[in-house]
Amino acid sequence: MDVKIDILTLFPEMFDVFNYSIIGRALNNNILDINTVNIRDFTKDKHKKVDDYPYGGGAGMIMAVQPIVDCIREVKTKNSGNVIYLGPRGRTFNQSIAKKLSREKELIFLCGHYEGIDERVYKYIDMEISIGDFVVTGGEMACIPIIDSICRMVPNVLSSTESYTEESFYNGLLEYPQYTRPECFQEDSVPKILLSGHHENIRKWKRAKSLIMTRDKRPDLFEKISLSKEDQKLIELYKEK
Known part of the structure; x- marks a missing residue:
């Protein structure tokens, strides 16, 4: 036990x-x-x-x-x-x-x-x-x-650590937007970057969207975050995407 x-x-x-x-x-x-x-x-x-x-x-x-x-x-x-x-x-x-x-x-x-x-x-x-x-x-x-x-955070309760380490609040941020099939629903499509297979670009997109969503939805949480130089660049890069 x-x-x-x-x-x-x-x-x-x-x-x-x-x-x-x-x-x-x-x-x-x-x-x-x-x-x-x-x-x-x-x-x-x-x-x-x-x-x-x-x-x-x-x-x-x-x-x-x-x-x-x-x-x-x-x-x-x-x-x-x-x-x-x-x-x-x-x-x-x-x-x-x-x-x-x-x-x-x-x-x-x-x-x-x-x-x-x-x-x-x-x-x-x-x-x-x-x-x-x-x-x-x-x-x-x-x-x-x-x-x-x-x-949920006790080892082996969830199928993998990824199941909770990327969830909202675990690292002080809201979770990035997520999508599943179908790829297009009523002319509303999944962001192309998630279909690209380029793992590093996907990682950057997820980080940027997590930061932007936290800034916009929970500014109280965002104020507590120490932004790296990469974070600042990613926010600027993806702010309108």
Whole structure:
């Protein structure tokens, strides 16, 4: 097993999505081991409650400290990875974080729900990640795309490294335009350079289009790129092609 991931959640069934497509194949091939652990199984409340009203008043319910901490402690006996909480205080998730986490052999994800978690749980959390400045129903909604993004970069999950190294964001750029058959559709043709078989010219075209698309569509990303002399020439060469 290359990577072991435990997900602490109140809704394990939400992660059935990982049984399909690329991640499902990696699970079947024992490249990944993704487990869900139901936090509710660790509550000492006879009614299986895992939440309660907040001290000091306020809207909604708060996930209680006891079942979460006991759940973390139990999982830690089998998984030594960092505990990652999906919450609003964390760093906004991006490809750089995904790369870093994809190198870990063990990870534990904690999914909050309701209005959040008891503050005392933070003592047991190593890292907090957010997917952006908006509200979702629970941490499960954030956890799914994060785990998917991480697992795609684990060796042998995809058919070749090219499958992700040229994708948008991997190197800080949007991906270049791509085409497949037919060569011409309603008088709209595939760029001739892609049909030329000239690998170096195709490489330059792809690089130029990736730079230009990032500049035009995501200037915030483009500002972070250190352009080489070749990059500058390629942008000028292909700006209207």
